[in-house]
Amino acid sequence: MDAVKESLAQGYNSAKRALSTAPPNDAYLHWDAPGVEEIKPDEEAKAQQIADTMNKMQKHNFDKHRHAFRATHVKTQGLVKGTLTVPSDLHPHLSQGLFAHPGTYPIASRYANEPVFLQPDTEPGPRGMSIKVFKVHGERLETHGNENLSTQDFFFNNAPMIELTDIDTCLEIMQLREKYFDSPTGLAMALKLRTDAIKQHAPGMLPNTNMISHSMYTQSAFRFGEYYGHMAMFPVLPEMKEKSGEAVSSSGPYTQISDWLFDYFKGAPAKYEVKVQLGTSPVHHPTEDASIVWDEVTAPYQTIGTVEFPVQDSFAQGRRVFWEDHMVLDPWKGLAAHRPLGSINRLRKVVYGRSQKRRDELNAKTSSDIQSIDEMP
Template sequence: MPDNRPATDWVRYRDDLETVTPGENHTIDAIIATMTRESETVARRDGRTVRASHAKSTGLLKGEVVVLDNLPPPLRQGLFAAQRSYPAAVRLAQGPGEVLSDSVSTHRGMAIKIFDVEGEKLPGHAGATTQDFVLATGPAFPQGDADSFLAAIGRIERSTGLPEAVKQAVSSTARLANAALKAVGSDSASLGFFGHTRSNPLADAYYSQAALRYGELVAKLGVFPVSPALVAMIDRTIDTDTDPDAFRNAVIAYFREHDAEFEIRVQLCTDLDRMPVEDASVVWPEDESPYRPVARLLLPRQDAYGAARQDWFDQKLSFQPAHALAAFRPLGSLMRARLRTYRALSEYRHGRNGQFQIEPARIEDLPD
């Protein structure tokens, strides 16, 4: 849509936009230690080390990101600065850091790795030509900063060893409560986190949840299903009582028959009080700044879960917020925690599994 706001209406990125609290590094160290212990508990039980979050994949896909033509100037930032297409790999997954039956319904994630991206990268990613966007369901995160996230994952760590039946009961209760809120036009990030609807993962919208630098500006990013076959599934539920892998099987079945098209949109920050950078639990008001399209994510018909692809996507690859252009640097307390935590946990997982971390240079490096 056209955007005629004056440039002064947008919050400009500056290096002192963030506020780092005393002790934050200690908090992040504690987050890494807690999530590592959680992974160790899962590994002892299941005999393998999996991702500390989003362990169970439901779709492993290849496609392209096509930047829209004639974007208004505020939206032309980073890899969206000019019309062109980029190869992309997409991993869909359930939220927990353990592989559970789909009857335990939790939030979902979409990780996108975009290839052939030129430009200055964040420290540790220099020389690479990829940009990762690590997204999840819900426009905000249940916890606002690193301290509150540490408290939350402490509770998750204590629950990791509980029987799956207990987790199923908790998620069922949360799902029903969240459905009741939605029926009256409300929502809960925490209930959505632990009791997501039993929809097809392809029918969900996915969000950065926390802020990122957007070139000269500040934004959040979202990915929304737009092709008719996807939109038609938004209000449909999937029976997870008889199939523990119902979501994965639904994604596989979809891509046997259909292409999928999503829209990548950004929400520009206009006011740091109503759209804070340091509190990721705040939903930025869309009546003040709607999500605006900048690109399409196109996923053609394909085998969405081949064995060779699973080895690459689930074992060898790492999707990290730190795999980014400097122009898209994640912002705020929660994102600063993610920058370090994702890297540390990826190194731990690959080390325990006796694998090298591989950052592919080309989409052709990934199997079809």
């Protein structure tokens, strides 16, 4: 039966590929080719407005909890250490940036809820996963404080697109989220009045299941050496995949997802296959509209590595406090070969630093760019 399904899928994909106007799948476009990015003159001002708005939401959280969190992905669900392995036999078009250097790299990772407030696990919504890779070497992005670092941060969510779309939409949505911070009903009503209402409600329709079973996507585009693309991580182990049947009940505990992750990592390792989609056309594979899912028929995922986490305590309190209060993650503090692309990423160059600064001010703490996995408890 599986062979029949695979044959039918291949036939469907072949027919779809034949009808597509996209360039050939292997006609990979250079990352700075015309049309890949279109930078608008007012982006800096809008990025500052978004940062102001998100700082206000950080203050709302502080007023509620007497503790400041990140501007998004507020609720920690699990923290684990592991490795990223880059194989030595990648094809030249995949041997790019970090992935041009075969070997095993230490990594630290955080599972979290995406919303800007401490959401009960009984409520569906986007789930995220961030990874800090250590012992990374190569030309760095020209970002303040990045010159002497040896890390690379990657950010994933459990949907292949992001409803925030671009800098203009992001500003509008963040202002609504701040306005209705204490009124989910008011926010839902305001979103229903938008022309992109279906898109804005899409995150609430994601399956509220055990996070260990989720595939994770960068959602937005990044430079991938000579080219550009999206990255994703897919669960490999059967024991991870089978957890997709565990759905959070509306009457379940506030901490159901972190409880499940803790129970999983207490008895089993996790393994993900890391893959990349490479773009061939700004029309079919845009960077400026991050709400468009790149068709896997015209931009198939290709394996570039594996991520593995051994059995461990995924909710050690010392590790949680260290990450939440001291850890810096920033997509603009990394390799030039993995430069963030599109306005939804360019705004992060402003927002992440402002968020970190506000968090440090309110908590009277000092965040830092750690350079060794051993610095993390």
